[in-house]
Amino acid sequence: MILGLGLESSCDETAAAVVRDGREILSNVISSQVDLHREYYGVVPEIASRAHLEIINLLIERALNEAGVRFGDLRYVAATNRPGLVGSLLIALQSAKVISYAMGIPLIGVNHLEAHLYAPFLEGREPVYPHIGLLVSGGNTALYLVRGVGDLELIGRTVDDAVGEAYDKIAKYMDLGYPGGPAIEKLARTATARRILFPKILPEPGDCRFSYSGIKTAVINHLKNNPGADRAEVAYAFQERILEILIRRTFAAARSRGIGTIVVAGGVAANGRLREMLAREKREGEDIILPTPALCTDNAAMVAGIGRHYYAAGLFDRLDLDVRARA
Numbered sequence: 672m673i674l675g676l677g678l679e680s681s682c683d684e685t686a687a688a689v690v691r692d693g694r695e696i697l698s699n700v701i702s703s704q705v706d707l708h709r710e711y712y713g714v715v716p717e718i719a720s721r722a723h724l725e726i727i728n729l730l731i732e733r734a735l736n737e738a739g740v741r742f743g744d745l746r747y748v749a750a751t752n753r754p755g756l757v758g759s760l761l762i763a764l765q766s767a768k769v770i771s772y773a774m775g776i777p778l779i780g781v782n783h784l785e786a787h788l789y790a791p792f793l794e795g796r797e798p799v800y801p802h803i804g805l806l807v808s809g810g811n812t813a814l815y816l817v818r819g820v821g822d823l824e825l826i827g828r829t830v831d832d833a834v835g836e837a838y839d840k841i842a843k844y845m846d847l848g849y850p851g852g853p854a855i856e857k858l859a860r861t862a863t864a865r866r867i868l869f870p871k872i873l874p875e876p877g878d879c880r881f882s883y884s885g886i887k888t889a890v891i892n893h894l895k896n897n898p899g900a901d902r903a904e905v906a907y908a909f910q911e912r913i914l915e916i917l918i919r920r921t922f923a924a925a926r927s928r929g930i931g932t933i934v935v936a937g938g939v940a941a942n943g944r945l946r947e948m949l950a951r952e953k954r955e956g957e958d959i960i961l962p963t964p965a966l967c968t969d970n971a972a973m974v975a976g977i978g979r980h981y982y983a984a985g986l987f988d989r990l991d992l993d994v995r996a997r998a
């Protein structure tokens with residue numbers, strides 16, 4: 672039995688988790704800073720790093736207590752070191768370095784995006800490779816060909832906003848609060864007429880890039896030109912279009928490569944409408960793997976989980992490992 676500690680502080684969640692053998696979550700504690708950033712409608716880096724620093728020790732203690740383990744039981748410590756807000760990333764990574772040095776256990780720096788795509792494999796499924804990984808969150812929208820642990824090829828990403836960011840910006844414009852994704856999803860469910868149609872974004876064949884600035888402008892112009900517009904209808908039409916782009920690109924990327932397994936992860940993967948659309952598009956022989964909504968958003972269990980595979984491969988990092996804003 673191998674116990675690993677995972678730490679995460681790349682954006683606005685501080686998290687610590689203990690995972691057994693890379694697949695069983697013994698504890699998974701998260702402190703969200705959403706309330707601190709709400710009034711700014713986005714994450715303020717300075718506020719984020721200070722808040723991580725204030726709470727991380729407490730979270731580590733809680734993660735160990737809830738798992739019923741001590742520092743001495745841990746065989747490795749994994750922390751997200753890329754990509755993310757540099758000042759925020761430093762907090763989990765520094766904590767991990769101290770634990771690694773003090774306990775004499777390996778330090779493993781983890782790619783946050785790879786960790787997200789590992790999340791569903793903490794729920795009883797064996798990791799499946801190769802797969803197409805769609806990562807959809809507030810900071811990222813990207814498609815990967817994942818051949819194995821540490822072997823990710825970026826095949827497309829957004830050329831402007833991330834999809835979660837588009838949700839958040841439109842929600843801000845509509846005064847729906849922050850984070851915007853859940854608010855827009857909820858409002859869209861109440862739309863009945865479903866007659867508004869925003870322009871379709873048609874990809875060139877083989878183009879795996881995403882773009883959300885055009886649809887965002889179309890929605891804002893619609894709201895400006897139609898002050899009495901039914902907001903539920905606008906939310907519905909906006910959401911249908913942005914999710915449609917995700918679905919098309921993802922299935923096209925998988926089918927053109929003859930890959931039958933698709934993993935979808937990140938905050939936006941919690942969206943119920945996205946899940947419905949994926950299920951509807953899926954053909955015989957294709958498998959769509961999604962984490963439960965609780966594991967879609969940032970957490971440290973996914974960091975400890977993927978870290979277990981690096982541990983098995985002896986891929987350890989030195990204590991001078993640095994953080995990186997980009998993957």
Ligand code: KG4
Nearest residue numbers: 808809810835850851852938939942968969
């Ligand atoms: O992965 P995540 O927690 O971290 C960041 O990258 O920040 O994702 C947060 C993002 C936010 O943009 C939020 O609006 C979006 O995920 N989100 C959703 C839903 N729940 C969270 N978007 C659409 N539908 C949802 N149900």
